[in-house]
């Protein structure tokens with residue numbers, strides 16, 4: 001069982017590139033199944049979920065070759081519409097394949113993991129929308145069996161919540177559908193804009209992505225294209241947090257300011273200096289961190305839930321008391337008990353966490369309970385006095401190509417053993 005060994009209290013300083021976004025790459029890889037010609041993704045991150053997605057595409061009959069961060073997909077050979085359970089189990093967000101397979105094949109059969117570390121991951125909005133588009137979907141024992149006897153057709157869909165996954169599945173199912181689909185209260189995340197840009201470059205007709213109303217006019221076929229995956233905004237927030245929590249500085253060479261507009265002001269309110277110039281983001285934390293007023297996680301463009309645990313760690317070293325409200329997932333404070341073993345003073349009650357800043361954090365042996373929570377333990381470890389070991393790091397590897405490589409580039413004393 002691998003673990004990370006960290007010796008803390010080093011001021012981080014350096015500059016680095018942020019790898020491609022996991023939450024853009026996964027829907028993009030699924031969307032390749034809609035195309036009839038070769039697709040080449042660049043800047044595709046080397047993550048376990050990406051490898052699992054490539055195995056699923058291969059199983060569907062597409063040719064999928066990964067060379068470093070380039071993934072070449074030849075989709076002509078698509079022949080299956082069933083994704084076997086053992087492949088689905090490897091990946092949390094396997095549901096992202098549903099819309100693409102159904103849209104291309106008119107059939108889809110896959111199992112979906114009912115929950116993950118964040119709690120149950122319901123898919124009621126995905127199912128309801130696809131049924132509106134003519135799909136017949138039977139759900140039993142975690143197996144989704146879907147088919148469209150009369151083909152998938154466009155529909156007017158209103159989402160009760162701007163679900164990222166549901167918005168992505170509907171867009172993918174609608175690209176080759178008969179007629180027009182309009183999604184109201186669509187999710188506005190940058191990863192959705194990335195997906196729509198890719199599909200439009202392949203000949204789809206999607207407008208309004210990034211806004212609350214997205215319209216898709218079905219076309220007969222999609223050709224291929226070459227497409228660069230956007231940089232990961234949560235990895236960017238994590239590395240900015242690493243500089244903040246250690247009182248250091250960092251320059252991210254390819255992070256996009258527009259993806260972090262609800263995150264950068266919180267770093268500034270904590271007393272960090274933030275500069276954005278020529279596509280780069282600089283953060284310096286020369287002054288001791290200050291507590292901030294309430295942070296509420298919200299759908300984009302609000303503060304991202306995926307950055308919540310990173311800020312729990314940073315605010316633990318800020319002078320004063322801060323409040324975090326987690327509005328997206330019902331079980332996203334599981335990391336707090338491990339953070340408290342390192343001296344953090346965090347009290348949680350339902351969606352609310354109260355973080356009382358402390359002068360010092362102490363190294364400890366801690367266990368990652370989920371992807372972003374694991375990253376917060378690493379951040380606490382690089383700031384803590386003494387040695388920290390973080391185990392169960394395969395959860396961290398789902399979202400970070402090599403968190404130890406990148407933090408070591410910034411001067412952290414961190415090794416994988």
Ligand code: EPZ
Pocket residue numbers: 022023024026093118120121122123124125126127161162163164165166187305306328329330371372399
């Ligand atoms: C995506 O998950 C991301 N995953 C998550 O990132 C991210 O936290 C989340 O969006 C919110 O930004 C990927 O993109 C692969 P949702 P998703 O559908 O699509 C409820 C990470 O760490 N809901 O917007 O599952 C749901 O339970 C991961 O990278 C329903 O009730 O998020 C949740 O409470 C974690 N019914 C809320 O909506 C549905 O049919 C937001 O879910 C769908 C969702």
